[in-house]
Structure formats: C-alpha cells, structure tokens
Amino acid sequence: MMHTLSCRGPLRIVANAGRSQLQPEIEMTKVTMYSSAHCPFCANASSLLQAKGVEQIEKISVDASAAALQQMMQLTGRRTVPQIFIGEQHIGGFDDLSALDRAGKLDALLGN
Numbered sequence: 001m002m003h004t005l006s007c008r009g010p011l012r013i014v015a016n017a018g019r020s021q022l023q024p025e026i027e028m029t030k031v032t033m034y035s036s037a038h039c040p041f042c043a044n045a046s047s048l049l050q051a052k053g054v055e056q057i058e059k060i061s062v063d064a065s066a067a068a069l070q071q072m073m074q075l076t077g078r079r080t081v082p083q084i085f086i087g088e089q090h091i092g093g094f095d096d097l098s099a100l101d102r103a104g105k106l107d108a109l110l111g112n
Helices: 040-051 066-076 094-102 106-110
Strands: 011-016 019-024 031-035 057-061 083-086 089-092
Touching (some): 040 094, 057 066, 066 083, 094 106
Antiparallel strands (some): 031 083
16 A cells, blocks of 8 residues: 655655654754854854754844944844844844743744
C-alpha cells in the first residue's frame, strides 16, 4: 500500500523506536534584529532566541550605518537596540521579548 504525504516545505527523517518516519520540517518565522556589537541586551536577545530554537537571526548593525539606524527609527519609532522583528511584527527590545517568553507567547510567534 502506498501512502502519499502532502507538505509545504522540506521533510526530515525522524527515527522512532527503530523505524524511520518522514515528518514535515516546521519552518520558524524569520527573525530580524537591529543591533550593536557591544550591546549586552542584543546578546541576551540572541541567546534567548537561540534557546528557543531560532537558528538564524538576520542582524542589522547600526554601529557604522546611519542608514540602518534611520531605517530602524522609521520602522519602530525607537532609538535603542535591540529592536526585534518576528516576521513582520515589531516585538520591541529585549525586555519586550523576555516578557513575551514569560507570558508563554513567544513560542507561538516563532512558529514552535
């Protein structure tokens, strides 16, 4: 008997009790972070996101780019880093990200 599997996105093989199964690989929502090289809150935000399984964060440095800083301020209305976006949604800074995690809402935003 043949089984068909319909899925959007890649598949991964999962070993389960000696049997291999194909399961859809769940893609996490894109994370973008405006940051600075010497910002402890940026490092904390990166660590929290990585602990949540985020493998790739698009980091936009505002250190040497006035254009990136201007873009960040236009998008967020804020001058401080980090400024974090999950998908198209502006989350805010590390305190906002951490509050979402404590409230149990961060995983859903990330697609976990």
